[in-house]
Amino acid sequence: xxxxxxxxxxxxxxxxxxxxxxxxxxxxxxxxxxxxxxxxxxxxxxxxxxxxxxxxxxxxxxxxxxxxxxxxxxxxxxxxxxxxxxxxxxxxxxxxxxxxxxxxxxxxxxxxxxxxxxxxxxxxxxxxxxxxxxxxxxxxxxxxxxxxxxxxxxxxxxxxxxxxxxxxxxxxxxxxxxxxxxxxxxxxxxxxxxxxxxxxxxxxxxxxxxxxxxxxxxxxxxxxxxxxxxxxxxxxxxxxxxxxxxxxxxxxxxxxxxxxxxxxxxxxxxxxxxxxxxxxxxxxxxxxxxxxxxxxxxxxxxxxxxxxxxxxxxxxxxxxxxxxxxxxxxxxxxxxxxxxxxxxxxxxxx
Amino acid sequence: xxxxxxxxxxxxxxxxxxxxxxxxxxxxxxxxxxxxxxxxxxxxxxxxxxxxxxxxxxxxxxxxxxxxxxxxxxxxxxxxxxxxxxxxxxxxxxxxxxxxxxxxxxxxxxxxxxxxxxxxxxxxxxxxxxxxxxxxxxxxxxxxxxxxxxxxxxxxxxxxxxxxxxxxxxxxxxxxxxxxxxxxxxxxxxxxxxxxxxxxxxxxxxxxxxxxxxxxxxxxxxxxxxxxxxxxxxxxxxxxxxxxxxxxxx
Numbered sequence: 001x002x003x004x005x006x007x008x009x010x011x012x013x014x015x016x017x018x019x020x021x022x023x024x025x026x027x028x029x030x031x032x033x034x035x036x037x038x039x040x041x042x043x044x045x046x047x048x049x050x051x052x053x054x055x056x057x058x059x060x061x062x063x064x065x066x067x068x069x070x071x072x073x074x075x076x077x078x079x080x081x082x083x084x085x086x087x088x089x090x091x092x093x094x095x096x097x098x099x100x101x102x103x104x105x106x107x108x109x110x111x112x113x114x115x116x117x118x119x120x121x122x123x124x125x126x127x128x129x130x131x132x133x134x135x136x137x138x139x140x141x142x143x144x145x146x147x148x149x150x151x152x153x154x155x156x157x158x159x160x161x162x163x164x165x166x167x168x169x170x171x172x173x174x175x176x177x178x179x180x181x182x183x184x185x186x187x188x189x190x191x192x193x194x195x196x197x198x199x200x201x202x203x204x205x206x207x208x209x210x211x212x213x214x215x216x217x218x219x220x221x222x223x224x225x226x227x228x229x230x231x232x233x234x235x236x237x238x239x240x241x242x243x244x245x246x247x248x249x250x251x252x253x254x255x256x257x258x259x260x261x262x263x264x265x266x267x268x269x270x271x272x273x274x275x276x277x278x279x280x281x282x283x284x285x286x287x288x289x290x291x292x293x294x295x296x297x298x299x300x301x302x303x304x305x306x307x308x309x310x311x312x313x314x315x316x317x318x319x320x321x322x323x324x325x326x327x328x329x330x331x332x333x334x335x336x337x338x339x340x341x342x343x344x345x346x347x348x349x350x
Numbered sequence: 351x352x353x354x355x356x357x358x359x360x361x362x363x364x365x366x367x368x369x370x371x372x373x374x375x376x377x378x379x380x381x382x383x384x385x386x387x388x389x390x391x392x393x394x395x396x397x398x399x400x401x402x403x404x405x406x407x408x409x410x411x412x413x414x415x416x417x418x419x420x421x422x423x424x425x426x427x428x429x430x431x432x433x434x435x436x437x438x439x440x441x442x443x444x445x446x447x448x449x450x451x452x453x454x455x456x457x458x459x460x461x462x463x464x465x466x467x468x469x470x471x472x473x474x475x476x477x478x479x480x481x482x483x484x485x486x487x488x489x490x491x492x493x494x495x496x497x498x499x500x501x502x503x504x505x506x507x508x509x510x511x512x513x514x515x516x517x518x519x520x521x522x523x524x525x526x527x528x529x530x531x532x533x534x535x536x537x538x539x540x541x542x543x544x545x546x547x548x549x550x551x552x553x554x555x556x557x558x559x560x561x562x563x564x565x566x567x568x569x570x571x572x573x574x575x576x577x578x579x580x581x582x583x584x585x586x587x588x589x590x591x592x593x594x595x596x597x598x599x600x
Contacts, residue, residue: 175466176453179446183439190437193401195425195454195515204463250441 013163020156028151030264035158036219038259039165041243042252043212046169047093048241049249050178051205052185054105057096057112058240060119061210063232065089065217067123067130070138070227073218078142082161082218089214090207092119097206101199104188116237123229135228138221154223161219165212166252177204185250246297248304257305266290352377352551353519358397358407367393368404369575373553375519380545380552382566384559384586386596390575391555392434395521398553399431400424411519425454430517434524434555436504438497444507445492448478451514482510485547486540502533506540513544520544522554526561534558538565563587571596 020031040062047053069085077084099111123130130136141148141157148154172178180201183191191198221227239262247258269289273281301308353375360368368390375381383391396402398409400421409416416424430451439447452474456462466474483489488510491499496507505525512520525541526534538561545552556562562569563583571579571586573595579586586592593599 171467175463175471176450177463179442179450180453182441183450186439187437189401190433190439192421193399193431193433194450194511195422195430196450197420197422 013159017156017159017163020159021152023152023155025151028155030267031155032151032158032219032223034256034260034263035155035162036216036223037239037243037263038256039158039162039219040213040216040240041247041255041259042162042165042169043089043209043216044240045244045249045252045255046172046181046212047205047209048244049251049254050173050185051181051202051209053097053100053202053205054109054241055096055112055209056109056234056237056241057093057116057119058213059232059234059236059238060116060123061089061093061096061213062217062220062236063119063123063227063229064092065214066138066221066227066232067136067217068214069218070136070221071129073141073222074137074139076142079144082141082215082222085218085221086211086215089217090211093206093210093213094203096210097202100202100206113234116234120229120233123232130227130229133229135226135231138225138227140225141222148222151223154219158219158223161215162256165215166256169208169212170252172208177201181205242294244304245302246294246304248306251304251306253309254304254306257309261293261305262290265293352412353398353553354408354410355398356408356410358394358404358409360393360397360402360404366575368397371407371572371575371577373570373577373580375551375553377518377551378545378549379568380541380554380566382562382569383553383555383572384557384562384569384596385572389572391572392523393575394572395431395523395553395555398424399429399521422454425515425517426456428516428518429521430454430512430515430519431521432505432508432512432523432525434527436501436508438504440495440497442496443493444488444496444499444510445475445478445483447496447507447511448482448488448492448514449474451482451511452478454515478514482514485543486510486513502529502537505529505537509537509540509544513548516548518550520550520552522552522556524555524557526556526558534561537561541565 020028023031040058043061044055044058047055065085065088068088069081072081072084096112096115100108103111124133143157148157173181180191180196181204183194183196184198184201184205188198191201217232220231224231243255243258243262245258246261247256248254266287297304353373355371355373358368358371359366371390371394373381373383373394383394385391393402397404398416400416400419400423404417407417411427411429414427416427416429419427449471453462479489479492483492486506486509488503488506491503496504499507505528509522509525522541526537529537541552541554542565544550554562554566566583569581569583569586570577571589571592578595579589579592581589
């Protein structure tokens, strides 16, 4: 990314974070719900979209982050609790990832599914740490000596952490660790032949992805003020995978687009139902409508919203360019339209 | 001897791919390895590179046993390889791939990764342009994604990736296969140039005899997993057994 674009992106983030304080309570709730889901989706995208390791244990990892941060937050840890949630998520992710060193593809996916069920069970029975089925109340986050209580403040914090995570992961992909993820995703045999320590690279992917997911879990705990086993069930793991499918794997923007879609579409269906006084009917069909939308994506745009928007953007810029050249056809424009360029460099996914 | 391979054998499900193979290579020497398809040439290279673990024999490199080491550990000993078929690695540029080669020198240690994360890789890029991309004339296309390049250029990038790890032994698996005659000659020239500049040892599996004859100091011939002859280009061409097995002469 060029310096100018970096500055523009940083300015946009600062404006968006500041803008959170102008939102109403519901608007702020939607912002932090999307941002927190997007952070976890960034973690899953790193693991699945960039490193090629599918996981169905994302929900449980969010839970590990939430319970760790909740317990430490209640003990007065403050911001350190968010960091600790990330560390716990990273460690748990590495442990869940250990079978991936021997298993591949569907077999590994099933192993992560088993890990999800085991952790869900542990959330219910390790009562001293989780308070069991009734759930654990979490004190508000204390940041720099001040209690973060409002939805607006949590929206601003979540957006800021989303931006930091996004920038950090993007930076990571420009180091040899990140490049190794891509080679391992493409072909493990080639990766080995190139001198890449595949075991170490996979462990890095699990660690970083788990850390990011754990941070998202910590934010879930502080924003909802409650951590219950139901909140971190397989449903959440499936939602996370849906975010990748809808948004686009191996593209950072796909995580945000997918999270926005998965969080806001059910919400919009619910609101529409209330507006048309068909809340009960629409509420019942909400999950079905959401499922149908995902199937449509799989059929018509398997590369997700990110690819769809990129295509739309290109079509729009072609349209603008053709209108401009029709308005004033210069010799250069005429030459381009007669002899369009072939090939050229392809935009990098990251 | 820089490389001393003794009595290496490997089987796959009862099929003997390499049987009692031995080979010595000195520093600065280019040795060709030829033989008909299925002779075990690539398998032999894989045994040296750590991709396959031989069932018996020894692979001594500068006095250190390589047998039992994983491929990434073998590269850290100064042994790099190229591939017969170059993988199309999506989303990676020429420079990305060469940087991966440089990273294979010492592995991606947390310290290196942290330094690259914080400071960027400007120093490494400058070094790679000067030492690898420049001499191979790849600097102008350093920012291009690998899958947009021709097969010949991808082969050159694969060689650049191997050279970026600063090898003392270079294992080349059919470096000119799939290239045009002109590209093949250029690649052969590059290999000689690299040897002259770095004085590294080179083991080259190749089918194109004109390239083998013009590039290699010595040639070993394999058939059915075993070495059947070793000598200079002229000696290989004159040997009746080689002519019968490899060239199909009666």
